[in-house]
Amino acid sequence: MPPVRQQRGKTPRKKTKSATTDNSDPVEVYCRVKPLDNPGDSTCLTVIDNTTVKLTTSECSVSYARTGQIKEVEYKFQHVFDEYCRQQDLFNRVAYPMVDDLLHGKNGLLFTYGITSSGKTFTMTGSPKDQGIIPRSLDVLFNSIGGYQSKKYIFKPDRMNGFDVQTEADAMMDRQKKDILPGLTPKTPGSNRNNAREKNDFVGDNDRIADTGRIDDIPQGYTFAVFVSYVEIYNSYVYDLLEELQYDPITGYKAPQSKFLRADCKDNMYVMNCTEIEIKSPNEAFEIIYRGQKRRKVAHTALNAESSRSHSVFTIRVVQAPLDPYSQEVIQENDRVCISQLSLVDLAGSERVTRTQNKGDRLKEAGSINQTLMSLRSCLEILRENQKYGVDKKVPYRDSKLTHLFKNYFDGDGRVRMVVCVNPKSEEYDESVHVMNFAEMSQEIMVQRSAQVKFEVPRRIEEERMREEEVFEQDRQWQQQNIGPRMVYTFGEELPNMELIDYSDENTIRRLIERLCERDIQRQALLIDFEKHGLKIRSLIVELMEENEALEAANNEYRKSSSLLETRCTSLESKMSTLQYQLDETHRSRREFEAKLKDKDFKIRQEQNEKERLKDLFNQRIEMNNIHWEENLDKEKRKIERQLGAELEEKEKKFNMMKEVLEKPTPAAKPRTFKTPATSTKTRTYTTGGLYSARSESDVSSVGLPNTRSRTATCAPQSARPWGYGGGTRQIPSTPSATPRSIPQLNLRRRRSKSTDGTWLDHKPRGNLNLDTVLQPTLKKKKSVTKLEAKDTKVASKYMLTHQDVGSDGEFQTRYYKGEVIPTSGGGASVVFNDVEIHKQKEPGTRKRRSSCPQPSDFDGEWTDPEDRCAIAIEGHKRKRSNQSPELISRV
Numbered sequence: 001m002p003p004v005r006q007q008r009g010k011t012p013r014k015k016t017k018s019a020t021t022d023n024s025d026p027v028e029v030y031c032r033v034k035p036l037d038n039p040g041d042s043t044c045l046t047v048i049d050n051t052t053v054k055l056t057t058s059e060c061s062v063s064y065a066r067t068g069q070i071k072e073v074e075y076k077f078q079h080v081f082d083e084y085c086r087q088q089d090l091f092n093r094v095a096y097p098m099v100d101d102l103l104h105g106k107n108g109l110l111f112t113y114g115i116t117s118s119g120k121t122f123t124m125t126g127s128p129k130d131q132g133i134i135p136r137s138l139d140v141l142f143n144s145i146g147g148y149q150s151k152k153y154i155f156k157p158d159r160m161n162g163f164d165v166q167t168e169a170d171a172m173m174d175r176q177k178k179d180i181l182p183g184l185t186p187k188t189p190g191s192n193r194n195n196a197r198e199k200n201d202f203v204g205d206n207d208r209i210a211d212t213g214r215i216d217d218i219p220q221g222y223t224f225a226v227f228v229s230y231v232e233i234y235n236s237y238v239y240d241l242l243e244e245l246q247y248d249p250i251t252g253y254k255a256p257q258s259k260f261l262r263a264d265c266k267d268n269m270y271v272m273n274c275t276e277i278e279i280k281s282p283n284e285a286f287e288i289i290y291r292g293q294k295r296r297k298v299a300h301t302a303l304n305a306e307s308s309r310s311h312s313v314f315t316i317r318v319v320q321a322p323l324d325p326y327s328q329e330v331i332q333e334n335d336r337v338c339i340s341q342l343s344l345v346d347l348a349g350s351e352r353v354t355r356t357q358n359k360g361d362r363l364k365e366a367g368s369i370n371q372t373l374m375s376l377r378s379c380l381e382i383l384r385e386n387q388k389y390g391v392d393k394k395v396p397y398r399d400s401k402l403t404h405l406f407k408n409y410f411d412g413d414g415r416v417r418m419v420v421c422v423n424p425k426s427e428e429y430d431e432s433v434h435v436m437n438f439a440e441m442s443q444e445i446m447v448q449r450s451a452q453v454k455f456e457v458p459r460r461i462e463e464e465r466m467r468e469e470e471v472f473e474q475d476r477q478w479q480q481q482n483i484g485p486r487m488v489y490t491f492g493e494e495l496p497n498m499e500l501i502d503y504s505d506e507n508t509i510r511r512l513i514e515r516l517c518e519r520d521i522q523r524q525a526l527l528i529d530f531e532k533h534g535l536k537i538r539s540l541i542v543e544l545m546e547e548n549e550a551l552e553a554a555n556n557e558y559r560k561s562s563s564l565l566e567t568r569c570t571s572l573e574s575k576m577s578t579l580q581y582q583l584d585e586t587h588r589s590r591r592e593f594e595a596k597l598k599d600k601d602f603k604i605r606q607e608q609n610e611k612e613r614l615k616d617l618f619n620q621r622i623e624m625n626n627i628h629w630e631e632n633l634d635k636e637k638r639k640i641e642r643q644l645g646a647e648l649e650e651k652e653k654k655f656n657m658m659k660e661v662l663e664k665p666t667p668a669a670k671p672r673t674f675k676t677p678a679t680s681t682k683t684r685t686y687t688t689g690g691l692y693s694a695r696s697e698s699d700v701s702s703v704g705l706p707n708t709r710s711r712t713a714t715c716a717p718q719s720a721r722p723w724g725y726g727g728g729t730r731q732i733p734s735t736p737s738a739t740p741r742s743i744p745q746l747n748l749r750r751r752r753s754k755s756t757d758g759t760w761l762d763h764k765p766r767g768n769l770n771l772d773t774v775l776q777p778t779l780k781k782k783k784s785v786t787k788l789e790a791k792d793t794k795v796a797s798k799y800m801l802t803h804q805d806v807g808s809d810g811e812f813q814t815r816y817y818k819g820e821v822i823p824t825s826g827g828g829a830s831v832v833f834n835d836v837e838i839h840k841q842k843e844p845g846t847r848k849r850r851s852s853c854p855q856p857s858d859f860d861g862e863w864t865d866p867e868d869r870c871a872i873a874i875e876g877h878k879r880k881r882s883n884q885s886p887e888l889i890s891r892v
């Protein structure tokens with residue numbers, strides 16, 4: 001028999017418009033006010049009427065401390081149950097309609113919501129004498145279906161959120177296996193059920209006040225089976241509270257394993273491999289509830305002696321299937337079976353850690369509880385937004401196990417109701433405001449109404465049933481006429497009445513014999529036919545049995561492969577859950593990283609702004625400094641200009657004085673003349689400071705490195721020093737650092753070899769005439785060259801260039817440019833000219849004595865003839881240094 005799936009009144013999953021149509025209902029929210037623990041306690045909540053409560057800011061609240069204002073806010077609900085409300089009243093109003101729905105094949109979700117110690121567990125479970133919603137629902141359920149319950153194990157959970165319908169024989173086997181045999185075997189400590197029986201407050205409690213309510217209009221012709229399951233969601237894990245725990249004699253009970261959530265073939269969420277127990281009476285159910293509650297995580301906190309640390313979900317599933325026309329057997333057809341469920345959820349209370357003073361595990365639990373409640377809130381908020389504004393935002397059902405498990409309800413799979421429990425104590429004001437806001441908001445969410453699951457028996461089935469009923473009626477009538485069971489084989493007509501009047505009535509005897517012979521023949525034929533049909537039926541039965549065996553084998557195969565698939569599914573589920581966990585972790589760490597990144601970005605931006613600010617400040621200061629320095633420089637410049645101006649003026653004065661001295665005519669002196677065979681005049685020029693510059697290549701030779709080109713050199717003036725002829729000065733080349741860039745760097749420190757000391761390099765270009773005069777310079781050690789080469793400079797320390805030309809006045813001039821060969825840093829040599837001699841030659845008789853040679857006016861010494869001086873110079877005699885001032889010497 002294939003498994004029977006849950007039949008649900010499906011409605012479209014997503015709505016785009018605000019659902020105020022006929023086929024949707026709002027989430028119904030009821031408010032229950034808990035009585036004050038001490039009647040003298042101050043309260044922040046007032047019940048205005050049976051739909052309205054008013055919340056007033058209490059002076060001990062955080063909100064008052066922050067704003068200093070007292071606010072009064074009214075909240076409207078479907079119904080408000082004040083502190084005097086009885087459990088019975090609340091049940092009748094809130095849960096009874098849902099049990100009615102359950103029996104009519106509709107699903108429902110009812111949950112209690114509120115802060116810790118607000119009476120959620122009390123409302124949901126209550127006590128034996130004051131039962132809450134769960135026990136009352138079970139009472140009413142069994143009161144209603146009492147006589148219509150199916151035999152146990154006719155419906156068997158297929159572990160995939162569906163049910164198999166078993167035959168009576170299979171069900172009996174299961175009954176024997178599960179109920180009768182365990183009762184005969186000795187009990188183990190692992191048998192929780194038996195332990196539970198001893199202590200259960202509800203079971204066997206004579207004081208238990210059962211609910212006597214019942215639902216009358218339950219569907220006729222159907223049989224019912226009730227299954228319950230009990231799970232808790234603790235720290236984001238789902239645990240089965242009814243699971244038999246493995247018992248180990250050494251280690252004791254093994255810790256329970258968490259369960260996975262899974263969607264069945266119709267996308268309905270369920271807890272995989274969750275224990276579902278078929279119950280036949282409320283007492284059986286209470287035993288189970290007790291068993292589950294014993295396992296539920298409850299702890300003592302500052303605000304509640306028995307605070308629920310998990311969200312508990314008690315699910316009642318009702319399986320209904322039509323009976324055969326004789327109301328004996330369940331018709332084993334899938335489309336005639338209906339499964340409906342009612343989930344009763346006791347949420348753990350939202351709590352503020354500061355108030356509960358929780359630590360360690362309690363703190364972790366509180367975090368998980370609050371997170372789950374936050375997810376519930378955000379799912380409902382998004383749902384409302386989608387419905388209100390016609391948007392299609394993804395509802396984050398997967399964010400928590402609770403919302404994931406109940407997503408079908410919010411997507412339109414049954415009625416959703418909420419009981420908001422409020423503790424009216426003033427101290428609870430801050431948390432109560434959040435709870436009330438959420439509860440009021442939840443009422444705006446519309447949930448599609450699940451359609452009435454077909455209890456009208458299908459037409460085809462109805463006709464069939466009527467036909468069967470007709471046949472049944474005929475049989476009944478036939479039996480009533482005492483005819484006995486209908487004959488399959490008859491001899492046809494009745495034997496006629498043949499009464500023997502006397503023994504000699506041959507005629508009648510003969511007719512009787514004939515008739516009996518006919519009957520015998522008929523009987524033989526019928527027997528043959530019977531045999532024939534019997535054989536045929538027997539072979540058909542054998543065939544059917546074989547077919548049945550084959551089907552059973554195939555079924556076993558299917559079962560095997562199904563269990564294999566199930567194992568695979570389980571492992572895939574577990575992998576999926578691991579991956580999901582990893583994904584969640586990744587998302588979490590991503591969120592953390594993003595937050596860190598944002599922080600860093602913010603800091604960087606702050607630093608950049610600070611830098612910009614400092615830069616602006618710095619620039620401003622630099623600008624101010626610049627202005628300040630410019631002003632100072634201007635001042636300094638003006639001061640220096642003034643100083644220099646004064647100095648210049650001073651120098652100009654001195655210069656003018658010198659000019660006057662120089663321009664004064666010298667006292668007449670007798671020029672000395674001397675005659676030579678070939679008259680020649682020699683003019684000696686002395687340099688006395690001032691620039692001494694080479695003007696052309698022919699004037700100045702600069703001997704550079706072989707691989708460097710010749711340069712035109714300019715030497716800065718140096719302090720004059722007496723040299724050579726009396727009163728003469730020679731130029732000392734400037735230090736390399738003072739030398740302009742275009743002049744080769746002179747290496748003054750370089751020591752010449754002694755062999756070159758005093759050797760002249762006599763450079764007489766080709767074409768020069770040999771004058772052979774006595775006035776020409778006498779060079780003791782010399783090397784004569786007509787063309788200058790770099791290597792020649794290595795052997796000489798002095799250099800002389802002879803240049804001849806004819807002057808404008810027709811005089812033949814020979815110039816001797818003299819200088820010192822100074823090696824350069826680059827390995828070449830440079831000539832620093834420091835002397836020039838000009839020899840002029842005239843034809844004899846044409847020479848005039850220079851008698852009117854201008855003499856300085858301030859000169860009072862003896863005026864000598866240049867020839868005399870030259871004669872001495874040419875002979876190379878060292879003249880005793882005169883005491884005369886350089887200025888005067890230069891005037892020779």
Ligand SMILES: Nc1ncnc2c1ncn2[C@@H]1O[C@H](COP(=O)(O)OP(=O)(O)OP(=O)(O)O)[C@@H](O)[C@H]1O
Pocket residue numbers: 033034035114115116117118119120121122123304306307308309347348349350421
């Ligand atoms: N309406 C009520 N009438 C009488 N007593 C109540 C009522 N509501 C709650 N109580 C009592 O208040 C105490 C705390 O209630 P309960 O355990 O139901 O709170 P809770 O909301 O379930 O707390 P938690 O979320 O911490 O589990 C219990 O002792 C309970 O008996």
